[in-house]
Each structure stands twice: as C-alpha cells, then as structure tokens.
C-alpha cells in the first residue's frame with residue numbers, strides 16, 4: 001500500500017499529527033508533575049515555617065507536635081491530609097527509629113530506614129541542606145515525590161504518592177488520546193482528499209502514457225488547473241501530439257521504403273550483426289528461386305561461396321563494399337555487400353543487394369561468341385587464299401591450267417569474304433539502326449514473283465519444282481522493296497540449297513486478318529528439333545561444313561529476322577528433320593494504301 005503515492009501522503013499526514021500530539025502529551029505530563037511537586041514543596045516549606053524553632057527533646061515530641069496542635073498540625077500546615085501524602089521522622093544521631101504516617105514505612109523499621117536512606121533528598125537533609133530536589137522515584141511498584149527537611153537533630157521525610165495526582169493525569173491523558181484519535185481521523189480524511197487532488201491527475205497521466213505507448217495518440221487529457229499538474233498535463237498533451245506527428249512521418253517513410261523494396265527489381269537481403277535475416281524483398285526470393293530465406297548470414301555465405309563471414313565483418317572491422325558473383329541454375333547474379341552502422345560507426349548489420357545480370361551475361365557471351373565466329377569465318381578463306389597464292393608463287397604458276405584453277409579458288413574465297421563482310425556490315429547497320437529504309441507500298445505478289453523469277457534457273461538446275469500460290473486478295477505492304485526481296489530471296493535460296501534434287505518448293509501468299517502471310521515450304525532435309533530455337537542466331541548452322549560448302553555465311557536468317565522485325569513483322573520457322581521446312585513471314589498490310597488490292601492477277605492463282 002505504501003508504494004502508492006496516495007497512501008504515502010495519508011501516512012505522512014498521520015505521522016505528522018502523531019509527532020505533534022505525542023510531545024504535547026509528554027510536555028503536559030512533565031508540567032503537571034512539576035506543578036504538583038511545586039505545590040507539595042511549597043506546602044512543606046510553609047509547614048516548616050510554623051514549627052517552633054526550639055530543640056525538641058525526643059523524636060516522639062516532634063511526632064506529637066506534628067500529630068497534635070489543633071486538630072492535626074500536619075494537616076493544617078503541611079497539607080498532609082490526603083492519604084497519599086505521608087511524613088516520617090528520623091533522628092540524625094541514631095538512624096534506627098522511624099515514626100511514620102506512611103503505612104509502607106510503618107512496619108519494619110530497619111527496612112524503612114534503609115529505604116529512606118536511598119533518597120537523595122534525605123541525604124541532602126542529612127548534610128544540612130534542603131532536600132527538595134524534584135525526583136519521581138519508583139519503589140516497590142509505587143511512584144512518589146519525596147522531600148526531606150531538617151529540624152534540629154531530626155529530619156522530617158515527606159512522600160507524595162502518584163495516586164494523589166493520577167486522576168488528574170488520567171483526565172489529561174484521556175483528552176490527549178481523544179484529540180490524537182480525532183487528529184488521526186481528520187488527517188486521514190484530509191490526507192486522502194489532498195492526495196486525491198495530486199494522484200488523480202498523475203494516474204490519468206499514467207494511463208495516457210500507457211495509451212501513447214500502445215500507439216493511441218488521439219485522446220487529449222483535460223487540463224483542469226493552472227498549477228504544476230496542469231502544466232505537466234499540457235506538456236504531456238504537447239509531447240503526445242509531437243510524438244504522433246513524428247510517428248506518422250516515420251511510418252509513412254517506412255511504408256515508402258517498404259513499397260520501394262517490394263517493387264524494385266534488385267533483390268535486397270538485410271542481416272543484423274547476429275547474422276539473422278531482418279528483411280528480404282520479393283525480388284531477392286525470386287532471384288534466388290526460394291520461397292523464404294531463413295538461413296543465417298554464414299550459411300548464406302557458405303551456400304553461395306561469398307567468402308565472407310560475420311566474424312570477419314565484426315572483428316576485422318570490415319567496412320565499405322564488396323562485389324561477388326553468384327551463379328545459380330539459370331541465373332547470373334551480382335551481389336553487392338554494404339555494412340550499415342550505428343551512430344558510433346559500429347557495424348549493425350549487412351545489406352546484400354542482388355542484381356540479375358543474366359541478360360548482360362548472355363549478351364556478353366554472345367558478343368564473345370560472335371567475335372570468335374567472325375574471326376573463324378574470315379580465317380578459313382584467308383588461309384586458303386594464302387596457301388593457293390603461296391603454291392602459285394612457289395612455281396605452280398608455270399602450269400596455266402593449275403594457275404587458272406587456283407586463281408578461281410582464290411577468287412571464290414575472296415567473294416565469300418566479300419559476302420561475309422557485306423552481311424556483317426548490313427547486320428551492324430541494322431543493329432545500330434543506321435539503315436536507310438525506303439518505305440513504299442509494295443505488292444507482296446509481285447515481290448514473290450520477281451524473287452521466283454530470279455531463282456527459277458537455280459531450281460531448274462537442281463530439277464526442283466518451284467511454284468507459288470496466291471490465296472485471296474492480297475493487300476500491299478509498306479516496305480523497303482529491295483530489303484524485303486533480299487529476305488524472300490534468302491529464304492527461297494535456303495530452300496533450294498537444302499532441298500535435294502527433285503524436291504518441291506512452294507510459296508503461299510495469303511491475307512490473315514490485317515497481315516500478309518508469306519509461307520515458303522520445301523521438301524528438303526529439314527532441321528533437327530534441337531536446332532530450331534537457335535536457328536535465327538548469327539552464324540548458327542546445323543551443318544557448318546555443308547553450309548560453308550554451299551557458300552552460306554550463317555548470317556542469312558539473322559539478317560532476314562532483323563529486316564522483317566524492322567517492318568513490324570515476324571518470322572518463324574518450323575521443320576521436320578528429313579521431311580522439309582516451313583518458313584512463315586507475317587507483315588502488316590499498308591493501311592495508308594486504303595486496302596487497295598495489290599497487282600495480283602486474280603484470287604487464288606498458282607503459277608509455276
């Protein structure tokens with residue numbers, strides 16, 4: 001109970017009251033005893049004045065005088081009428097006899113004498129001094145004041161037993177106890193009321209503080225007074241308001257950061273200095289292909305071979321950044337580490353930023369592969385040119401026939417290199433978007449017709465059937481006619497190249513919704529299924545030697561794809577190994593051309 005301020009205040013009030021009343025009681029008791037004694041002493045001095053100043057013959061003489069004269073000398077002059085006041089007479093010459101009105105001293109004389117001899121006042125009187133020292137003595141369970149006076153050779157020893165003033169003392173005590181009780185009750189009530197006025201606002205403040213701690217800032221405390229408590233309440237309300245604003249700011253800042261972390265494409269993992277995960281964003285889980293990251297930092301570091309441990313960071317004061325590459329089943333990830341610190345610059349944790357570099361890595365690999373391919377492709381013709389010219393210089397020139405044959409090879413190798421360089425230049429221009437497109441309405445039908453005408457002879461030489469179907473009305477397309485012809489020629493010549501003698505190559509041209517669809521179907525050697533996904537890659541060839549033999553650069557389909565895509569079209573290839581290949585080109589029709597039908601002859605025609 002004493003822990004509560006309220007009861008402590010009440011207790012202090014009561015303690016104050018008691019500490020005031022009790023000394024008053026004690027002082028009162030002392031005062032009463034003093035006045036009782038003074039009266040007792042004054043009576044004795046008064047009585048002594050009335051005793052004749054003559055030598056008394058014997059102790060009995062004096063005793064008789066004290067007892068006789070008038071009715072009772074001791075009663076009148078010494079005021080010894082009360083049963084609690086006694087007197088005894090002793091002879092200073094021989095302290096063996098006592099005449100006493102005191103029943104206590106009246107029995108055994110020896111004992112009475114020895115008791116009286118213990119009195120300091122009696123001893124003083126023996127030494128011819130006044131034995132009037134106030135001293136409340138306690139003997140045999142009784143309390144009394146005593147006094148001793150010398151008369152001649154006798155000493156009169158007086159006692160005043162406390163029963164004589166006890167009633168008065170009891171009265172006083174009752175008054176004091178009653179007033180003490182009243183004071184305690186009053187101080188209890190007053191203390192309670194006063195403490196309430198202090199503790200109620202304090203308790204309210206306490207409850208409000210608990211609310212604030214729980215995040216409830218809304219209710220303001222009512223300011224009921226202008227005193228210190230009122231000021232404290234006002235300050236508290238102000239503090240709660242400020243805290244609310246700060247909390248709102250912090251939480252909106254936190255939400256902002258969480259949203260950024262949630263939607264950013266880079267993965268973020270934060271570890272505290274104990275190595276426990278404190279934050280993982282969805283991108284990090286996706287990049288590492290896991291549903292959750294529960295491993296400690298050291299486990300993480302071990303799993304992905306980061307070559308770092310918490311101990312190093314903590315004890316070797318690792319600071320700054322580190323970059324590590326992580327390779328998972330299907331991804332290349334760059335991991336950046338950064339330490340975050342507290343105000344004293346002590347490491348608090350580690351942030352790992354994961355960046356998906358799979359695409360860059362692929363592009364880098366492709367670039368390397370491309371350079372290697374180009375070098376290889378150029379080296380082959382160069383080597384053969386070099387060896388043929390060397391042979392010629394070494395004397396083969398003497399033979400005209402050999403010279404012509406060798407020069408023919410050198411010429412064709414040079415042509416191949418020219419073709420290769422031309423193709424590469426075109427690809428570079430396409431890559432860098434430096435192509436000058438001469439866009440104009442082009443009739444797909446005449447485009448196909450022209451291309452077929454150009455390759456007819458080639459097909460004929462291989463005993464192949466080359467024909468074309470035009471299905472329905474074919475709208476014009478908006479295209480660079482030369483480049484588009486290059487695409488068709490390339491695909492057609494591939495079909496001729498990779499179709500054995502006696503095969504069949506057919507071109508179907510049709511309208512599919514808003515697109516013009518050109519399909520070149522052959523009955524050639526086909527492409528294995530595993531090669532199909534890579535067939536549009538630069539230098540990708542199913543059979544390198546065969547392609548090279550046939551004068552191919554391995555860039556034809558790549559260029560065709562770039563050109564078709566630059567026309568907002570698409571190109572796809574499907575094939576069955578040993579049965580034939582089907583290349584489909586889709587190009588959007590020319591809307592500005594008002595859907596004017598192209599210069600096709602008539603719907604659904606076939607011309608060989």
Ligand code: ADP
Nearest residue numbers: 494495498541542547552553554555556557581
């Ligand atoms: P190339 O100059 O070698 O013909 P392309 O890019 O035109 O290069 O073609 C790439 C590869 O695709 C060829 O080497 C060949 O293996 C394959 N290919 C292309 N068209 C056909 C087809 N009609 N039939 C079978 N294989 C083909």
